[in-house]
Every structure is written in structure tokens, then in C-alpha cells.
Amino acid sequence: MKPFVTATLLLSVAAAYYIYLPLPNTVCEPWKLMILDAVFRSFMHMGDLAHDLGLSHHIHVINYIVSKVEVKGPQSSKTVQVTDTSFAGVQARVFEPTTQVKEHHLKRGVVYFHGGGWAMGSGRMRSYDLLCRNMAEELDAVIVSVDYSLAPEAHFPQPYYDALKAATFFLRPEVLAQYSVDPKRVAISGDSSGGNLAAAVVQQMAAENKTSTKFKVQALIYPVLQALDFNTPSYQQNGNTPILYRSVMARFWLEYLNGNTSLVPLLLANNHTALDRTGVPEAARAKVDWTRLLPQSFQKDFHRVSPAQGSAQVVEELPALLDVRAAPLLAEEEVLRAVPPAYIMTCEHDVLRDDGLMYAQRLEEAGVAVTRDHYEDGFHGCMVFSFWPAKFTVGTRSMWNYIRWLQEHL
Template identity: 90%
Template sequence: MKPFFAATLLLSVAAAYYVYLPLPNTICEPWKLMILDAVFRSFMHMGDLAHDLGLSHHIHVINYFVTKVEVKGPQSSNTVRVTDTSFAGVPARVFEPTTQVKEHHLKRGVVYFHGGGWAMGSGRMRSYDLLCRNMAEELDAVIVSVDYCLAPEAHFPQQYHDALKAATFFLRPEVLVQYSVDPKRVAISGDSAGGNLAAAVVQQMAADNRTATKFKVQALIYPVLQALDFNTPSYQQNGNIPILYRPVMARFWLEYLNGSYSLVPLLLTNNHTALDLTKVPETVRARVDWMHLLQPAFRKDYRRVSPAHGSAQVVEELPALLDVRAAPLLAEDEVLRAVPPAYIMTCEHDVLRDDGLMYAQRLEEAGVAVTRDHYEDGFHGCMVFSSWPAKFSVGTRSMWNYIQWLKENL
């Protein structure tokens, strides 16, 4: 029995070592987050191993596990009818409230884009399914959860084009009539990479005079909005905080833009925006100038990382780093002035915190009404963790606050 106990002890110690992470005491339910992160890291390690052995792309492995564990079929309930369809060839899941209302009653509408680094996830996952059901019931709204194409099969601008096509299709008068949606009460929304797509699409559609129906509001949940500065205060502060690590975000960007992972070190050192490079104009640099765009409470004592010398290789190979369709934070003021009022959620323990805060500041400076919703105990992805077994109190709070804002402003 002694060898058994010894092996058990060693395995327990190894498991504890793998799971444990030193986390700030202000983060929500740290031990639960450690366990959740350990599961995610396991999927990623298995994906990397399969990739290195030439068995499968690492993203395919991760999505396989996500599909097996999370994705569910379109199950209607007494209060919400759920159907899988497509808008302009883009798969989508539609959630419609079934509550009996007076004849000719028009509902709200929300177009939603899921997160996952433009490479993972689905609007058919349990977490998004629950979110959209709650939205449909509470808002008396038709929710369109869009399943845009994913890397590695698709790269920018394909995800953007899918998002734009689906959103444009839903706003067609005959489609709004089909779903009994009020054309004056439609929102666009998304989290993380989905927030990126929502921001990019709403910028394009706000400036497009050919589109008669416009989105009334935009709601962006911890959006990723730029790839010029991987050393903002939030990147420096939260680079090792789950569930989105700083190098992982750089890899997501490279996968989205079809770049080589060998460029990760250059991105992380801001080599692509070194001071001697002219590929990034000063006017563009100013749009990610966190010394101006962030309040002192978020800047803290962090310093800029601006190498004096760099290589133009990154921007030359990835010109989309400067494309506002990929990086909406880089949009000109004139474009921002045309977009609808915004709700922007950020989390203190998230590398993307400052992307959202800088965008909120730029929108406000452009004259756009912005509601900032910041969670001191929040972490990246928390809003979709609001059900068992990955239920966090900050997830439940943030989800209902987000829905309440839509209820009051849409």
C-alpha cells in the first residue's frame, strides 16, 4: 500500500502545482478561476502537442473539446423559440420570445458575435445559449447569435465580412418584418473578438449611406481593439492572469491576420512600433496613446515600451495591423462621430482592459454617449461564466447589468 500512497501523494502535489497560480486577492473566486484555467491550459497543451506531432492544428484540437463539452442543439422552451438558420450564407442561431403580446407588437433586436480570438467557440455553446435566452426573455427581443467563420481556415478579413454580411442581412426591411423587430430598436453587441467585430461592423454601417436602418446602440464586452501596443498598463499588469494570457493574445492576433508565430516576440516587445519606424504614422500612434487616453488610476506607475530601433518586418508582413476593420480603435474621429451610443464593459484583471477604456475615451471625445461598466473583481471572459459548473458571481452580476442597460437604452 505504501507505493500506492506515495504515488497518490506525488500526483496530488503535481496536480496542485499545475493548478495553483498566484492571483490578486481582488479577483473574483480565485480558486475556482485557477481550476477553470487549468482545464483551459490542458486543452491548449494537448492542442500544441498534437500540432507539434503533425496530427492536427492546435486550434482544431481545442475546438473539438469545446464542441464535445459546450455546444448544444437548438432546444426551444416555453418562453423562447430557438432555431438554427443562416443570414446571407452565414450560420446563425435565432432566439425569439414566445410571450403572448398584442397584435402587431414589435420587438427589440440584438445581433451578437461570440468571443474566442476569431478562432474558437460558437454561438451554439451553452454559455452563449444561456446568455441569449436570458436576453430574449428579459428584453422581449429577437437575438441573432452569429457563427462567423473561424481561423485557421479563415483569416482577416473573412470573419469581418461574415459579421458584416449577417448584420446587414438582418437589418433588411423584409427580414425585420419577418421577425417582428422594430427597425428603430436594434443593437449590435459582442464579447472579446466578437466585440472587435461588432465595433468594426458598426463603424462601417454608420458611415454607409446605402443602409437605411442603423443600429441604435452598440454594446462591447471586454473588446479587443488594437495590436499596436502589447504593453499598455493592463497588458503589463495582467499578462499572467487567466484566462487570457499576454502571449496567447498575440498568437490570436497572428492567427487572425495569417502571420507566423515567430513574430510573437516582436509583438510583445512592441518592436513593430519602434520609434524609428515610419510605417506607423504619428496620427495613428496617437489613437493608442494611453498616456492621454487612460485616467491616472489605470495608468498607475507603468511606463511606455517604445523601442528606439525596430524592424519593419511585422507591419510589412501584416499590413492589417493598421486596418481599422481589424483594429477599430484606430478609426479616425470623423468615423467615430457617426457611431451610435455605446456600452463598454471592462475588467480590472484583463489584458484587454485598456483597449476598452481607450475606445470609450475616444468615443466620448468624438461626442458619442458612452456608458462605462468596470468590474474591479472581473477577469477576461467572466460574463459568460454565469452557470454551473463555471459560475462566478461577477459573471452573473455583469450579465444582468449588461442586459439591464440594453433594457433601458434599446
């Protein structure tokens, strides 16, 4: 009996040590977040172990686990019809409200891109499935949840092209008519890497001006928008805060841009934007200059990280770091002037907080109406954690505020 008690005690101590993280006292439900993060870290560690042993790519392992736990089939309900289909060859799940309305009634439409670092996740995951069901019901809207191609099989610009193709296809007059969607009431939206794709697509469509139907609004949820500065105040402040760690975000960028993970330390040190590096134009640096673009309350006591010397390796190997289709924050002002009004959600305890805040500032300077929605107790990914068993109060609040904004502006 005594060895059993001892072993149990040791395992309990080890589990507590693995789970516990020092978190800011302002973060929502910290113990619940610690447990959720421990689960995610376990998945990451299993993936890394399989990768190191040559058994499988670490992302394949994580996505396999997610597919078994989270991905569900297209199950319709009394209020929402759910269908898996494809738009221009890109897989998508469509959510249509089934409420009885008068004949010829036109609905709202939303094109949504899920997050996951361009490498993980799916619009078929339970969290996104439930989010889109709520949106379809509350907004009386047709929601198109796009499953774009993922790394490591697909790298930039393929996911971007998938997003652009699916969005353009849905905006065709005959497709909107098929789903009874009002062409004057269509939004584009996404969270995290999906917010990146939504911003990039809406910029491209505004710049090209080829489609007769335009998106009325864009709604970006804690979007990732640049990879030139991994030392903004939010990166410095939240580098070790779940759910998205600073080093993990650098790895996601390298997966997306097909770079070698050996470049992670160089990215984190801002080696690629060192003062002696002429490969990054001053115009690009100015678009991520948080000392100008962020309110002082978010700059706090942090300082810019600008090494005097760097190497040309990063930009030479990853020229897409300067491509606006990968980094929408780098868009020219004339392009920004043409995009629709925006809703931008940010969270205090998120490395990507400043990406969203800087983009909001640049859009406002270009004359675009922007609604900023900031959550002092929020963390990265919180909006999709609004359903049991990973249900956070900030997730529920942020989800309903997001839907309410769409109700009022779409």
C-alpha cells in the same frame, strides 16, 4: 498499499502545482478561477502537442473538445424558440421569445458576436446559448447569435465580412418584419473578438450610410481593439492573469491576420512600433497613446514601452495591423462621430482592459454617449461564466447589468 499512497500524494502535489497560480486578492473567487484556467491550459497543451506532432492544427483540437463538451443543438423551451439558420450564407442561431403579446407587437433585436480570438468557440456553445436565452426573455427581443468563419481556415477580413453580411442582412426591412422586430430598436453587441467585430461593423455601416435601418446602440464586452501596443498598463499588469494571457492574445492576432507565430516575441516587445519605424504613422500611434487616453488611476506606475530600434518585418507581413476593420480603435474621429451610443464593459484583471477604456475615451471625445461599466474583481471572459458549473458571482452581476442597460437604452 504504501506505493499507492505515495503515488496518490505525488499526483496530488503535481495537480496542485499545475493548478495554483498567484492571483491578485481582488480577483473574483480566485481558486475557482485557478481550476477553470487549469482546464483551459490543458486544452491548449493538448492542442500544442498534437500540432507539434503533426497530427492536427492546435485550434482544431481545442474546437473539437469544445464541440463535444459545450456545443448544443437548437433546443426550444416554453419561453424561447431557438432556430439554426443562415443570414446571407452566414450561420446563425436565432432566439425568439414566445410570450403571448398583443397583435402586431414589435420586439427589440440584438445581433451578437461570440468571443474566442476569431479562432475558437461558437454561438452554439452552452454559455452563449444560455446568455442569449436570458436576453431574449428579459428584453422581449429577437437575438441573432452569429457564427462567423474562424481561423485557421478563415483569416481577416473574412470573419469581418461574415459579421458585416449577417448584420446587414438582418437589418433588411423584410427580415426585421419577418421576425417582428422594431427597426428603431436594434442593437449590435459582442464580447472579446466578437466585440471587435461589432465595433468594426458598426463603424463601417456608419461610414457607408447605405442602410435605411441603423443600429440604435452598440454594446461591447471587454473588446479587443488594437494590436499596436502590447504593453499598455493592462497588458503589463495582467500578462500572466487568466483567462487570457498576453502571449495568447498575440497568438490570436497572428492567427486572425494570417501571420507566423515566430512574430510573437516581436509583437510583445512592441518591435513593430519602435521609434525608428516609419511604417506606423504618428496619427495611428496617437490613437493608442494610453498616456493621454487613460485616467491616471489606470496608468498607475507603468511606463510606455517604445524601443528605439525595431524592424519593418511585422508591419510588412501584417499590414492589417493598421486596418480599422481589424483594429477599430484606429478609426478616424469623423467615423466615430457617426456611430451610435455605446456600452463598454471592462475588467480590472484583463489584458484588454485598456483597449476598451481608450475606445470609450475616443468615442466620448467624438461626442458619442458612452456608458462605462468596469468590474474591479472581473477577469477576461467573466460574463459568460455566469452559469453552472463555471459560475462566478462577477459573471452573474455583469450579465444582468449588461441586460439591464439594454432594457433601459434599447
